[in-house]
Amino acid sequence: MSSLTRVKNDHPHRHCGEPLGDAATQGNHTGRAAPLACRNAVTFIMFAVFALAASPALAQTDPAATRPTVEHAWARATVAVVKTGAAYFTITGHGAADRLLSATTPVAERAELHMTGNDGNVMRMRPVDGLAVPATGAVTLDPGGYHLMLVGLRQPLVAGQHFPLALTFQNAGAMRVEVVVEAAGAARPMEMNHAMPGMTPGAKP
Numbered sequence: 001m002s003s004l005t006r007v008k009n010d011h012p013h014r015h016c017g018e019p020l021g022d023a024a025t026q027g028n029h030t031g032r033a034a035p036l037a038c039r040n041a042v043t044f045i046m047f048a049v050f051a052l053a054a055s056p057a058l059a060q061t062d063p064a065a066t067r068p069t070v071e072h073a074w075a076r077a078t079v080a081v082v083k084t085g086a087a088y089f090t091i092t093g094h095g096a097a098d099r100l101l102s103a104t105t106p107v108a109e110r111a112e113l114h115m116t117g118n119d120g121n122v123m124r125m126r127p128v129d130g131l132a133v134p135a136t137g138a139v140t141l142d143p144g145g146y147h148l149m150l151v152g153l154r155q156p157l158v159a160g161q162h163f164p165l166a167l168t169f170q171n172a173g174a175m176r177v178e179v180v181v182e183a184a185g186a187a188r189p190m191e192m193n194h195a196m197p198g199m200t201p202g203a204k205p
């Protein structure tokens with residue numbers, strides 16, 4: 001006898017479709033077996049729904065899955081008498097907004113986040129208190145905009161060489177990148193453009 005037949009032959013108010021126990025097939029209509037089976041089924045379904053609903057939420061809050069990435073880290077070569085340099089890179093968000101808080105590098109006494117902007121007809125730069133990283137999209141540090149000022153260079157930055165940079169993000173924590181030193185005249189398109197990059201994050205291809 002199949003369980004389907006047993007369900008059909010049994011009480012009409014059974015809806016769970018669970019195989020019935022011996023008590024039910026033996027004509028015991030106390031109804032105890034069915035509510036227990038129903039409760040088990042409902043509990044199982046609720047658990048499954050919970051598990052399905054919870055897994056994407058867990059993925060979104062997992063810092064490893066959504067931590068920003070840093071690409072195209074570069075700096076201009078410097079000459080020995082110059083004790084400041086600048087590093088540039090692109091930070092891309094992968095589903096979770098973050099904030100670059102600070103940076104250190106062994107090649108300089110300090111690494112400060114700066115913003116260059118137009119102050120009347122004069123290009124000035126000022127320190128900024130962190131740099132917002134969008135949840136989706138990118139923010140680019142580039143000549144003429146945001147940059148990481150390397151103050152108190154301990155050695156000249158030589159084209160072709162590279163140096164480590166340790167970044168600290170509010171949520172993602174510490175991240176280490178290698179900065180490639182490019183020729184002193186190296187420029188990016190943004191340098192000829194006085195627009196404020198902060199207003200167009202991620203606009204650069």
Ligand SMILES: [Cu+2]
Binds near residue numbers: 114115148
């Ligand atoms: Cu600066």
